[in-house]
Amino acid sequence: MAHAAPPRIVIEHHGSPPPPPPYPPNDRGGDDAETTLARLVRTLKFITQWADRAERPVDQRKAFMARIGMSIPDSDDAYKSDTPNCDDVTGTGGTVAVTRSRHKKRQFTFNPSGIWLYRWLAVVSLTVVFNTYAIILRTTFTEINESVLWLWMTLDYAADAIYLIDILVQFRTSYLENGLLVTASKQMAYHYMKGVAFKLDVISLIPSDFLYLVPHVGVNVVVVRLNRLLRLHRAAQFYTRTESRTNYPNIFRITVLVACIMMSIHWNACFYFLISREVGLGKDSWVYPSPLDSNGNATSYASLTRKYIYSIYWSTLTLTTVGDLPGPVTDWEFLFVILDFLAGVLIIATVIGMVGEIITTTNSHRTDFQSTLDGVKQYMRYRKVGSDLQARIIKWFDYLWVNRHSLGNEQDVLETLPDKLKAEIAIHVHFETLKKVQIFDECEAGLLEELVLKLKPQVFSPGDYICRKGDIGKEMYIIKHGSLEVVGDDGHTVLVTLTDGSYFGEISILNLGGSGNRRTANVRSVGYSDLFCLSKADLLEALMEYPEAKALLEERGRRTLIRDGTLEESMVQSIAAPAVSSPSAARNTSNALTRRIDRLEQELEHLQSRFTRLLGEYNSVQMKLKQRIYALERGRES
Numbered sequence: 001m002a003h004a005a006p007p008r009i010v011i012e013h014h015g016s017p018p019p020p021p022p023y024p025p026n027d028r029g030g031d032d033a034e035t036t037l038a039r040l041v042r043t044l045k046f047i048t049q050w051a052d053r054a055e056r057p058v059d060q061r062k063a064f065m066a067r068i069g070m071s072i073p074d075s076d077d078a079y080k081s082d083t084p085n086c087d088d089v090t091g092t093g094g095t096v097a098v099t100r101s102r103h104k105k106r107q108f109t110f111n112p113s114g115i116w117l118y119r120w121l122a123v124v125s126l127t128v129v130f131n132t133y134a135i136i137l138r139t140t141f142t143e144i145n146e147s148v149l150w151l152w153m154t155l156d157y158a159a160d161a162i163y164l165i166d167i168l169v170q171f172r173t174s175y176l177e178n179g180l181l182v183t184a185s186k187q188m189a190y191h192y193m194k195g196v197a198f199k200l201d202v203i204s205l206i207p208s209d210f211l212y213l214v215p216h217v218g219v220n221v222v223v224v225r226l227n228r229l230l231r232l233h234r235a236a237q238f239y240t241r242t243e244s245r246t247n248y249p250n251i252f253r254i255t256v257l258v259a260c261i262m263m264s265i266h267w268n269a270c271f272y273f274l275i276s277r278e279v280g281l282g283k284d285s286w287v288y289p290s291p292l293d294s295n296g297n298a299t300s301y302a303s304l305t306r307k308y309i310y311s312i313y314w315s316t317l318t319l320t321t322v323g324d325l326p327g328p329v330t331d332w333e334f335l336f337v338i339l340d341f342l343a344g345v346l347i348i349a350t351v352i353g354m355v356g357e358i359i360t361t362t363n364s365h366r367t368d369f370q371s372t373l374d375g376v377k378q379y380m381r382y383r384k385v386g387s388d389l390q391a392r393i394i395k396w397f398d399y400l401w402v403n404r405h406s407l408g409n410e411q412d413v414l415e416t417l418p419d420k421l422k423a424e425i426a427i428h429v430h431f432e433t434l435k436k437v438q439i440f441d442e443c444e445a446g447l448l449e450e451l452v453l454k455l456k457p458q459v460f461s462p463g464d465y466i467c468r469k470g471d472i473g474k475e476m477y478i479i480k481h482g483s484l485e486v487v488g489d490d491g492h493t494v495l496v497t498l499t500d501g502s503y504f505g506e507i508s509i510l511n512l513g514g515s516g517n518r519r520t521a522n523v524r525s526v527g528y529s530d531l532f533c534l535s536k537a538d539l540l541e542a543l544m545e546y547p548e549a550k551a552l553l554e555e556r557g558r559r560t561l562i563r564d565g566t567l568e569e570s571m572v573q574s575i576a577a578p579a580v581s582s583p584s585a586a587r588n589t590s591n592a593l594t595r596r597i598d599r600l601e602q603e604l605e606h607l608q609s610r611f612t613r614l615l616g617e618y619n620s621v622q623m624k625l626k627q628r629i630y631a632l633e634r635g636r637e638s
Contacts, residue, residue: 140270269311473508482529
């Protein structure tokens with residue numbers, strides 16, 4: 001029976017020519033020498049590419065993170081959004097043409113939490129601050145505006161250009177919807193245009209400068225550009241993002257608070273001089289003094305510097321409610337001073353509240369630490385603890401504060417994060433230690449993630465015994481920083497010194513050897529040592545799902561016992577064979593346990609069904625008994 005020939009697949013590549021096939025088709029003719037030469041060229045090209053990759057430096061941190069499926073993302077926020085590559089499949093007769101285009105449509109968008117948008121917000125915020133400061137200043141003190149009018153005009157229209165570019169940037173800024181980043185052009189534009197920010201941005205760019213052409217207005221009435229201040233919401237966004245990004249949020253808050261106070265004093269000073277000019281300079285004791293004396297000569301109050309500094313001085317004394325200024329005379333002056341005093345009270349209350357909160361937040365860790373230390377001191381005095389032990393405990397507290405600035409557990413700080421992020425942070429923070437630990441280097445990715453989350457930091461003082469021979473082992477330890485000594489029973493003979501990355505204690509918590517879960521050595525801290533502690537319950541819980549890793553760890557422990565001569569010769573022969581085939585034995589044990597668990601689940605379901613049936617029968621019997629008792633009681637009453 002003749003079979004139809006299968007259709008041939010023709011793949012068309014757009015762009016660079018397709019690579020040669022790894023093996024020449026059988027139906028294509030050619031000289032054997034040319035085929036051999038083509039294979040040789042491909043082989044040389046492959047070796048060259050492999051050598052280039054080998055010469056590139058490997059980032060150990062990224063490689064270590066990649067083993068557990070974690071990546072270190074780049075900080076680029078402006079990225080290309082590629083449209084999906086669609087294959088055009090058409091078939092005619094017996095031939096199917098598959099077209100794969102390598103040219104993808106790219107869209108430049110801004111990530112809302114990226115670094116490039118953050119930098120652009122900084123530029124827009126500086127522009128907003130410039131407009132906020134300069135508009136009222138040039139309107140009040142016209143001499144500043146007239147002296148360098150060309151410079152002010154240049155800065156004004158440069159700021160307008162930045163505002164216009166900012167609108168275009170917001171049209172290309174993606175947003176999150178249902179947890180996904182939306183990068184489609186129409187959706188981003190619609191999302192921006194339906195918000196209040198778009199309306200404010202458009203109003204802030206209305207060309208109100210044309211009012212300069214109106215008679216009796218002129219270029220000195222810069223207040224016509226007051227609509228530019230509607231872009232303040234972008235400065236607020238920059239403040240929020242900087243507050244969450246900076247490592248010194250309290251210093252940043254204080255800086256912003258001082259800047260806001262100075263800006264308020266600046267605006268109030270300009271209002272004071274405007275009112276003084278409307279009332280008349282030097283007309284009464286409250287307004288700004290007259291710049292001319294009785295003879296018409298200019299006084300020291302005629303200079304621009306004196307006008308601004310005097311107005312700032314008056315505004316500062318008023319808003320801080322210091323007083324010691326001439327009282328108002330006219331009704332408008334009284335009203336202005338009353339509003340100033342009210343604003344000053346609000347400013348003082350805000351400053352006191354924010355500064356107090358910042359100080360409380362800054363000293364909270366130190367306060368908690370000192371309170372704990374004082375409680376320990378009081379307890380030791382009450383219990384009459386020896387002075388040497390008191391000195392050691394106080395030194396331990398001092399070391400803990402100098403190195404950690406806290407008594408709390410590191411896991412408590414990261415409690416709100418998901419396990420994946422907590423594991424990634426732990427590996428980032430403790431990478432230098434974890435990369436030295438051999439058990440982490442060879443274990444599976446899932447086990448590595450579980451063990452990292454279960455590590456608990458501990459600190460030991462000089463001379464402290466981490467464990468003694470014969471003690472019941474409940475933890476294993478990993479040295480993060482410091483030096484430990486394994487000493488003999490006499491306490492003086494040093495058998496070996498453990499340094500950063502070493503681990504011990506796994507023998508006792510795995511019940512290896514004839515000593516059960518007893519410690520097999522004395523381990524003492526030489527100086528202050530930072531260790532990671534892994535409890536027996538946590539380790540066995542993690543190893544329960546990874547029997548091969550457990551077998552590997554047990555094998556290493558047995559080898560250590562055999563090497564040290566602490567494992568009985570009678571037990572060596574009994575554990576040697578299982579040690580060689582521990583992975584397969586572990587798999588068999590795992591399969592047997594799985595089958596037992598399945599049987600237990602089936603029996604449990606059977607018991608549940610029987611219990612349900614018995615419970616129904618019990619309820620039925622109980623109902624019948626109630627009915628009979630009720631009938632008997634009715635019969636007795638009758």
